[in-house]
Amino acid sequence: MAALSAVAALQTAHAATPAATGTPSTIPAPASTGSWNPPSTLAGPLAAVWRHQEETYGDLYGFKNYGWDQIMANGGSVNYCVRWDSPERVTAAQRDAVHATLQKQYQKWMDQLTGWESWPYQQVPVKVVGWAVRDRAQLEWTDTSVDIYVNDIREDAPQCGEPCGRFFHQNGDYSGCAGGKSRHYDHSLWLTSGFEGGAGGDWGQRIGSEYFMSNLNTENIHVLLHEIGHTYGLDDFYDWDPLDGRQGFIMLAGSATRITEFDRWMLRDFWRHLKSRYRL
Numbered sequence: 677m678a679a680l681s682a683v684a685a686l687q688t689a690h691a692a693t694p695a696a697t698g699t700p701s702t703i704p705a706p707a708s709t710g711s712w713n714p715p716s717t718l719a720g721p722l723a724a725v726w727r728h729q730e731e732t733y734g735d736l737y738g739f740k741n742y743g744w745d746q747i748m749a750n751g752g753s754v755n756y757c758v759r760w761d762s763p764e765r766v767t768a769a770q771r772d773a774v775h776a777t778l779q780k781q782y783q784k785w786m787d788q789l790t791g792w793e794s795w796p797y798q799q800v801p802v803k804v805v806g807w808a809v810r811d812r813a814q815l816e817w818t819d820t821s822v823d824i825y826v827n828d829i830r831e832d833a834p835q836c837g838e839p840c841g842r843f844f845h846q847n848g849d850y851s852g853c854a855g856g857k858s859r860h861y862d863h864s865l866w867l868t869s870g871f872e873g874g875a876g877g878d879w880g881q882r883i884g885s886e887y888f889m890s891n892l893n894t895e896n897i898h899v900l901l902h903e904i905g906h907t908y909g910l911d912d913f914y915d916w917d918p919l920d921g922r923q924g925f926i927m928l929a930g931s932a933t934r935i936t937e938f939d940r941w942m943l944r945d946f947w948r949h950l951k952s953r954y955r956l
Contacts (some may be wrong), residue, residue: 711793712948714941721918722941726949728918729911736909737950741846741878743907744947746862748954749848753801754782757825757836757861760809762869762885768817773892775804778865781900785908788940793948794956805859808834823859833868836861843879863907873929876903898933902926905939909946 714722729736747754758774760766766774779802789795806823809815815824825836838844839852842862850860863880871884881903891897905927906912913928924931925938932939 712945714944715937718938718941721938722945724918725911725942726945728916729909732911737953739878741842742909742946742950743863743878743904744909744950744954746842747797747800749842750862752797753803754863755859755861756802756804756880757806757808757841757864758804759834759836759864759866759868760807760814760885761833761867761871763810763814764869764885765814765816766807768819770889770892771807771815771817771822774865774888775802777888777892777897778802778804781897782904784896784901784935785904785943788935788943789947792944794951795947796956804865805855805861806836806840808836810834823855833866836864874899874903876906878907881907896934898926901935902929905943908943910939910942 782802786800790798804822808825810827812826828835840860850857853860866882867885867888869885875882883899910927925936926932927939
């Protein structure tokens, strides 16, 4: 696992996710304008979740490397490195499918904020700027659309160069990055052969390479969606269920396969508490 900051440490590794049950079939459309007006059945559980986060993780307000901070620093976009922690080869078509799938899944979270509490972006472009591998021959393309990092090993896995990573340069100084600021990466999508479950935090998301590649055409890649939630500060619920089993939600691992209304309002609650530190 990547070294995690004190707050991001809550978003770590999860066991293999079982099949979900009780997933709502539909989610009401987001309001076109918004204030803090969650459904009455969710208001109490949402308040309990925020109290739990404050009591458990300390200075949520002082931590400055959530996904929120990364998007704001970039003016509404996010850059990725793909850590290809697998012996398999990747074609150019597969590379492009990985990029498109990542964009689609990421936008599913961003859609929950549209028109709400001064959230400034409808679309958040996701750009994959680099791939990291052990052997250059694994990548079956010759174009220069992404930077390629070969045999730069950390945590026994290939990584994109640390001078270009926001996790290592949270002050935004990418002067040591060969491609400059435009080629820096905010998150890593760490795809590991044989990896079960997932992990997530301010550094990005880690899931199984076989799982991800076999779900490129799946509407909701629920393990990845769960881990992206962690990048935005959302908690795990290993020891308690604020909804007392009444319904599943994506951040309660294994209980839902899509972002639910409760997940939406948790995300909005995080933004509600943190938005004052950004210029909007």
